[in-house]
Amino acid sequence: MKVKEIMDKEFIVVSPGDSIVDVSIxxxxxxxxxxxxxxxxxxxxxxxxxxxxxxxxxxxxxTIKDIMHSKDDIVHVHQNxxxxxxxxxxxxxxxxxxxxxxxxxxxxxxxxxxDIVKTLSSLYEVKVSKIFxxxxxxxxxxxxxxxxxxxxxxTRRRTGKRVKPEDYERRIKDSTFGEAIWATGxxxxxxxxxxxxGELVIARKVAKARK
Amino acid sequence: MKVKEIMDKEFIVVSPGDSIVDVSIxxxxxxxxxxxxxxxxxxxxxxxxxxxxxxxxxxxxxTIKDIMHSKDDIVHVHQNxxxxxxxxxxxxxxxxxxxxxxxxxxxxxxxxxxDIVKTLSSLYEVKVSKIFxxxxxxxxxxxxxxxxxxxxxxTRRRTGKRVKPEDYERRIKDSTFGEAIWATGxxxxxxxxxxxxGELVIARKVAKARK
Numbered sequence: 091m092k093v094k095e096i097m098d099k100e101f102i103v104v105s106p107g108d109s110i111v112d113v114s115i116x117x118x119x120x121x122x123x124x125x126x127x128x129x130x131x132x133x134x135x136x137x138x139x140x141x142x143x144x145x146x147x148x149x150x151x152x153t154i155k156d157i158m159h160s161k162d163d164i165v166h167v168h169q170n171x172x173x174x175x176x177x178x179x180x181x182x183x184x185x186x187x188x189x190x191x192x193x194x195x196x197x198x199x200x201x202x203x204x205d206i207v208k209t210l211s212s213l214y215e216v217k218v219s220k221i222f223x224x225x226x227x228x229x230x231x232x233x234x235x236x237x238x239x240x241x242x243x244x245t246r247r248r249t250g251k252r253v254k255p256e257d258y259e260r261r262i263k264d265s266t267f268g269e270a271i272w273a274t275g276x277x278x279x280x281x282x283x284x285x286x287x288g289e290l291v292i293a294r295k296v297a298k299a300r301k
Numbered sequence: 302m303k304v305k306e307i308m309d310k311e312f313i314v315v316s317p318g319d320s321i322v323d324v325s326i327x328x329x330x331x332x333x334x335x336x337x338x339x340x341x342x343x344x345x346x347x348x349x350x351x352x353x354x355x356x357x358x359x360x361x362x363x364t365i366k367d368i369m370h371s372k373d374d375i376v377h378v379h380q381n382x383x384x385x386x387x388x389x390x391x392x393x394x395x396x397x398x399x400x401x402x403x404x405x406x407x408x409x410x411x412x413x414x415x416d417i418v419k420t421l422s423s424l425y426e427v428k429v430s431k432i433f434x435x436x437x438x439x440x441x442x443x444x445x446x447x448x449x450x451x452x453x454x455x456t457r458r459r460t461g462k463r464v465k466p467e468d469y470e471r472r473i474k475d476s477t478f479g480e481a482i483w484a485t486g487x488x489x490x491x492x493x494x495x496x497x498x499g500e501l502v503i504a505r506k507v508a509k510a511r512k
Contacts, residue, residue, distance in 0.1 A: 091483050114355040123334045123351060123397065140334060140351035144325040147358045174425070174479060181419035186334065186397045203414035208392035210421040214385070216488050224489040228496050267488065268385060272302050277427050277478060278435035284492065285439050288499045296507055 093176050094169040096209050097190045097199030103128045106135060106155035110146040113154055117143065126189040126197045127158045133195040137164040166191055169198050176201045177210070214268030222262055225288065232291045240290040244283065304387050305380040307420050308401045308410030314339045317346060317366035321357040324365055328354065337400045337408045338369045344406045348375040377402055380409050387412045388421070425479030433473055436499065443502045451501040455494065 103126050104113050117125060117140055127136035136158035146157040165179045166189045176188055180203050190199040222241075226234050238255035241262075245253050253261075265273075274280040314337050315324050328336060328351055338347035347369035357368040376390045377400045387399055391414050401410040433452075437445050449466035452473075456464050464472075476484075478491075485491040 111359060114359055118352045118356050121352065140355055141329045141332065143355050144351055144358060145329050147355060148322060148325055172480075174422075174477075177418060177422045177425075181415050181422060184413075184415045186414065202395075203397065203418050204392050204395045206418050207388060207414050207421065210418065210425065211385075211388045211392060213424075213482070213488060214388075214421065220489050221492050224493045225496055228493045229500060266385075271424070277424060278431050281432050281492070281495065282435045282439045284496070285436055285499050288496050289440065289503055292500055292503050293507075296504075 091173040091209075092169065093167050093171045093173050093190055093201060094199065096173050096176065096205055097169070097201045098205060099199050101126070101197070101200040103132065103197060104138065104154055105129070106153065106158065108154045110143060110151055110154060110157065113138065114140075114143045114147060124185075124187045124200075126200065127154055128197055131194075132197060134161050134166060134189055134191055134197050136160050137189065164189070167201065168192070173209070177206055180206060211268075214266060216267040218262040218265050218267060218270045219259075221267070221284070225284070229288065229291060229295075231295055236291055236294065237287070240294065241287050244286045244290060248283065248286070302384040302420075303380065304378050304382045304384050304401055304412060305410065307384050307387065307416055308380070308412045309416060310410050312337070312408070312411040314343070314408060315349065315365055316340070317364065317369065319365045321354060321362055321365060321368065324349065325351075325354045325358060335396075335398045335411075337411065338365055339408055342405075343408060345372050345377060345400055345402055345408050347371050348400065375400075378412065379403070384420070388417055391417060422479075425477060427478040429473040429476050429478060429481045430470075432478070432495070436495070440499070440502060440506070442506055447502055447505065448498070451505065452498050455497045455501060459494065459497070 102116060102120050102122060106127055124139045126134055127138055129135050138154055138158045142157040151157050165183050165185060167176045169190050169192055179188055186203050188201045189197050190201060192198050222237060226232060226237055238259045242253050242255045242258045245258060271277050271280045274283055313327060313331050313333060317338055335350045337345055338349055340346050349365055349369045353368040362368050376394050376396060378387050380401050380403055390399055397414050399412045400408050401412060403409050433448060437443060437448055449470045453464050453466045453469045456469060482488050482491045485494055
């Protein structure tokens with residue numbers, strides 16, 4: 091995934107010569123805490139936050155160029171950078187938004203942390219049952235019921251808890267991938283549990299075929 | 302995971318009677334775009350953003366109570382709520398931070414989107430090779446080299462591309478879980494690929510045992 095796929099294209103821009111009062115109204119109306127400052131060619135020249143604006147208003151500054159951060163002092167990414175880079179930059183620098191540039195340094199978007207949260211969290215929200223459905227499609231000759239039975243057996247072996255196949259089925263229908271990796275203690279452990287289930291159903295399939 | 306495990310405990314609070322000018326300086330010094338408004342017992346009564354402050358400064362309001370949002374109009378979560386709830390609220394309401402309360406409505410923390418990004422993205426950053434290492438530990442009697450060989454075969458079957466086991470090994474050492482699910486086309490497909498590899502090594506193990 092690239093930065094351009096997660097960036098917000100509905101952003102506002104301001105100019106170094108804009109009045110601070112006008113920009114404060116603009117930020118309030120658009121509910122933005124930050125905005126890129128661009129030149130006449132829409133190239134990034136700086137960055138302003140609502141905290142720069144409060145200071146500017148208090149101290150009686152007149153225009154954006156008096157309060158803005160220069161381009162060199164802020165984080166920015168390229169639209170073709172991996173989305174991963176914007177995610178790392180946002181969490182490392184603890185910023186709420188990052189301007190996105192094209193090859194000519196023109197601002198083409200803004201990546202916002204709540205959009206990143208939305209993108210990242212969609213993975214966590216995948217229902218565990220979807221993974222099991224994909225498993226039965228992949229493992230030809232293994233039925234859903236056989237998979238649930240094997241899952242109940244593996245759960246008992248690993249946790250010592252007795253669960254019925256139908257309890258297991260209900261649990262994976264209700265739970266998300268995020269909850270599952272949390273409950274099992276991490277991605278690797280979650281996956282190893284699946285492999286153990288896969289190993290058991292395959293062993294049973296082989297045994298059945300031999301009869 | 303619970304909200305209290307991802308919340309920031311280093312937050313600031315303001316009172317309804319505080320002057321807007323003082324709060325603007327406080328927000329700037331602490332680099333916070335938002336802050337909870339609390340009463341004398343530290344209970345949440347409202348919420349103020351730097352955009353409320355810019356408007357207040359411009360319009361000549363004096364104290365926080367003139368510009369704050371009341372508690373009923375804002376999103377808040379309980380410290381024992383699942384962390385998932387804070388994540389969903391942040392992305393749904395497009396807010397950068399959410400106050401966290403205890404049973405007495407006292408503010409005990411603030412969940413910030415860049416902290417959520419950090420927590421969520423750590424999963425994406427898990428090296429794919431870690432999952433394969435966990436697989437070889439689980440599948441007794443299957444060596445790392447056998448696993449890489451099976452992976453190369455499955456990759457060829459699924460993509461038509463010839464890869465050597467050593468190329469496959471290099472690739473999973475360099476790539477993250479996030480990149481892998483993006484490359485394979487989603488979480489379910491990624492897992493199905495691993496299950497296919499698991500099925501092949503198990504079939505080979507069974508065949509070897511029979512000889």
